[in-house]
Amino acid sequence: xxxxxxxxxxxxxxxxxxxxxxxxxxxxxxxxxxxxxxxxxxxxxxxxxxxxxxxxxxxxxxxxxxxxxxxxxxxxxxxxxxxxxxxxxxxxxxxxxxxxxxxxxxxxxxxxxxxxxxxxxxxxxxxxxxxxxxxxxxxxxxxxxxxxxxxxxxxxxxxxxxxxxxxxxxxxxxxxxxxxxxxxxxxxxxxxxxxxxxxxxxxxxxxxxxxxxxxxxxxxxxxxxxxxxxxxxxxxxxxxxxxxxxxxxxxxxxxxxxxxxxxxxxxxxxxxxxxxxx
Amino acid sequence: xxxxxxxxxxxxxxxxxxxxxxxxxxxxxxxxxxxxxxxxxxxxxxxxxxxxxxxxxxxxxxxxxxxxxxxxxxxxxxxxxxxxxxxxxxxxxxxxxxxxxxxxxxxxxxxxxxxxxxxxxxxxxxxxxxxxxxxxxxxxxxxxxxxxxxxxxxxxxxxxxxxxxxxxxxxxxxxxxxxxxxxxxxxxxxxxxxxxxxxxxxxxxxxxxxxxxxxxxxxxxxxxxxxxxxxxxxxxxxxxxxxxxxxxxxxxxxxxxxxxxxxxxxxxxxxxxxxxxxxxxxxxxxxxxxxxxxxxxxxxxxxxxxxxxxxxxxxxxxxxxxxxxxx
Numbered sequence: 182x183x184x185x186x187x188x189x190x191x192x193x194x195x196x197x198x199x200x201x202x203x204x205x206x207x208x209x210x211x212x213x214x215x216x217x218x219x220x221x222x223x224x225x226x227x228x229x230x231x232x233x234x235x236x237x238x239x240x241x242x243x244x245x246x247x248x249x250x251x252x253x254x255x256x257x258x259x260x261x262x263x264x265x266x267x268x269x270x271x272x273x274x275x276x277x278x279x280x281x282x283x284x285x286x287x288x289x290x291x292x293x294x295x296x297x298x299x300x301x302x303x304x305x306x307x308x309x310x311x312x313x314x315x316x317x318x319x320x321x322x323x324x325x326x327x328x329x330x331x332x333x334x335x336x337x338x339x340x341x342x343x344x345x346x347x348x349x350x351x352x353x354x355x356x357x358x359x360x361x362x363x364x365x366x367x368x369x370x371x372x373x374x375x376x377x378x379x380x381x382x383x384x385x386x387x388x389x390x391x392x393x394x395x396x397x398x399x400x401x402x403x404x405x406x407x408x409x410x411x412x413x414x415x416x417x418x419x420x421x422x423x424x425x426x427x428x429x430x431x432x433x434x435x436x437x438x439x440x441x442x443x444x445x446x447x448x449x450x451x452x453x454x455x456x457x458x459x
Numbered sequence: 460x461x462x463x464x465x466x467x468x469x470x471x472x473x474x475x476x477x478x479x480x481x482x483x484x485x486x487x488x489x490x491x492x493x494x495x496x497x498x499x500x501x502x503x504x505x506x507x508x509x510x511x512x513x514x515x516x517x518x519x520x521x522x523x524x525x526x527x528x529x530x531x532x533x534x535x536x537x538x539x540x541x542x543x544x545x546x547x548x549x550x551x552x553x554x555x556x557x558x559x560x561x562x563x564x565x566x567x568x569x570x571x572x573x574x575x576x577x578x579x580x581x582x583x584x585x586x587x588x589x590x591x592x593x594x595x596x597x598x599x600x601x602x603x604x605x606x607x608x609x610x611x612x613x614x615x616x617x618x619x620x621x622x623x624x625x626x627x628x629x630x631x632x633x634x635x636x637x638x639x640x641x642x643x644x645x646x647x648x649x650x651x652x653x654x655x656x657x658x659x660x661x662x663x664x665x666x667x668x669x670x671x672x673x674x675x676x677x678x679x680x681x682x683x684x685x686x687x688x689x690x691x692x693x694x695x696x697x698x699x700x701x702x703x704x705x706x707x708x709x710x711x712x713x714x715x716x717x718x719x720x721x722x723x724x725x726x727x728x729x730x731x732x733x734x735x736x737x738x739x740x741x742x743x744x745x746x747x748x749x750x751x752x753x754x755x756x757x758x759x760x761x762x763x764x765x766x767x768x769x770x771x772x773x774x775x776x777x778x779x780x781x782x783x784x785x786x
Binding site: 299303306307386390398399413424427442 | 473608616758766
């Protein structure tokens, strides 16, 4: 924890993510306006940063809804989809990678060839194709993003397990007659924790970008759920009259992804001090 | 080397078979009836039976796959449901636009990314370094299609000669015109239109290249042979560019290959924003219209291109780094 604070990039990332989590969790209380309330009399309203009674700081959208409130509400979907997708891909990927490396032989070859296959299709394209067949929606977007993120988790875990498997303490455990399950989960996986967390943190950023892309194409969370990608799609229809509709939701995405990237980079430096010295 | 290439090509066969199975499965193992999904809710039983026959859905799955794969092998990817045209020729007609856009984007990313990375490494821990790292961090954090929207809003709308949508003509054709007929107008037409899409797609890659060039060059500059080169009294410029950069660029080549695939995928969305007449936009439109033969064929084609590019990267890596053995 001390190191986390000392590493500037990790610290900034952590602050950004904490802020986002705060806004997402307490969204109902911090939104300045009702994010669902339509008022066509004020639609496409420009941002009023320093007005006398500036009700809509970041302006309004095509239905006259408050853009800032919708961005705050939308953070829930982005973080939720990102977290669930990354979490599932983490569990499945770690499991597959660990089993492959521990068992070795044909099982390993089979798992890794399958991972290579998934990797051989551009991931956003694969995610789009999966959601397209499963049908648009938030849960299907989560499934698609999880699937395309599994191979990376599996690869990292596999390489870690392969190297740790040969360590003396694992061999000692083996000699003591520990079960395979205990060896793999307690002795080996516990020691792969750090690099896997780095990949998962960086993966959150990627997952959020993919989610935004899917919702932009109308394949992600459906209304009345608010997603940043969908806000951008709406804004695209009005780039001449209401550029704020595309600018601010996009900044929210960049800010979020930046937070996870900074934290991931920072964690990597902390866990692998050799890299930092470069 | 020749043997190595042949062997790598042979290794591609199971990969390609695997990709075709995955692409086939995407459409066929999905819940729900693909024909009903294609037809929508107001389908008549006659339509249903006809489509079932045409697509062979009344057959066992493995038979369906073999039929589809066999046809695909002969270049027949089926017929588009909405457009009635063969999927293969539809995709091929869109392919040049996509490849040109991808190529220009990579070129842009390398031209900007490598010098920025070198500059950051040479001027380590100065404002220049800090600036380039901020650029790199922001670059990887921005979704390409949002960069596209911002460029449309703040550049295309304000600069009259930059068009918002479409493609002006082939840049490659424009280049040949420039050198054969000394006529730059074709080239200019092409560049005018491709500029913003290429920047949108290339930004993330430029950021990655900048970062990697910097860290790779910093690592190389700490090596013994660099000290030797300096001790010989070589000028700093020769040391950095001839001894340092040459070795530092190896990982950059790899990342360009790996990122190329991500770019092909991301370009799908960016193409849609700019109404770029490429294969990506064709696939996205097909998805929105539930035109599954195009989706299937399109994803298959993109995956094959990606695989071939990765092979080329591996081969060029072997050429660049003679220490890699071919066996």
